[in-house]
Amino acid sequence: xxxxxxxxxxxxxxxxxxxxxxxxxxxxxxxxxxxxxxxxxxxxxxxxxxxxxxxxxxxxxxxxxxxxxxxxxxxxxxxxxxxxxxxxxxxxxxxxxxxxxxxxxxxxxxxxxxxxxxxxxxxxxxxxxxxxxxxx
Numbered sequence: 001x002x003x004x005x006x007x008x009x010x011x012x013x014x015x016x017x018x019x020x021x022x023x024x025x026x027x028x029x030x031x032x033x034x035x036x037x038x039x040x041x042x043x044x045x046x047x048x049x050x051x052x053x054x055x056x057x058x059x060x061x062x063x064x065x066x067x068x069x070x071x072x073x074x075x076x077x078x079x080x081x082x083x084x085x086x087x088x089x090x091x092x093x094x095x096x097x098x099x100x101x102x103x104x105x106x107x108x109x110x111x112x113x114x115x116x117x118x119x120x121x122x123x124x125x126x127x128x129x130x131x132x133x134x135x136x
Contacts (some may be wrong), residue, residue, distance in 0.1 A: 028046040029075045029076075029093075030044050030046075030048065031043050031044060031045075031073075031077060031090060032078070033079060033080045034080070035080060035086060036080070037056075039055060039060070040054070040055040040056075041088055043090050044069060044072065044073035044074055044090070046074055049072025049073055049095075050069050050071075051065070051068060052065070052068060052069060052107070054066050067107075068114075069090060069107075069114055070115075071095065071103050071105065072095055072096055073092075073094070073095070073101065074093055074094045074095075074096075075125040076090050076091060076093025076094075076125065077091050077093070077127050077128050077129045078091075078129070079129040079131060081131065085108060085109070085110050086110070088106075088107040089104060089106050089129065090104070090105050091104040092104075092123065092125055092127060093125050099123075100123035100125050101123050101125070102119040102120040102121070102122060102123040103119050103120075104117050104118060104119055104120060
């Protein structure tokens with residue numbers, strides 16, 4: 001994914017948050033997850049390492065800032081989890097200093113809150129997460 005909400009090949013979408021402030025959002029090294037509602041949650045990315053946005057509305061044109069991640073991330077993985085309540089997990093990626101991370105955070109859409117969970121066995125970036133039915 002090179003950009004979110006492209007107006008053209010060379011243009012990134014300009015976003016307006018809360019109808020007041022304008023910002024150019026560049027989605028390089030961000031992660032995007034489609035939610036059960038059809039809305040999209042975007043996490044992190046270059047120059048927006050801690051930021052989280054919920055895209056909704058017609059053509060996903062409404063951007064709403066959500067609770068920031070605990071750890072800033074670029075090149076991380078994200079996935080929607082079908083738990084008791086809809087949740088999103090983000091893992092790994094680089095911090096702003098370029099150091100690979102092993103940390104994992106879980107986001108509750110209902111609470112708009114992040115919490116740290118058990119980390120990955122080793123630091124990693126530029127990977128994907130997958131839900132399986134594996135049981136021990």
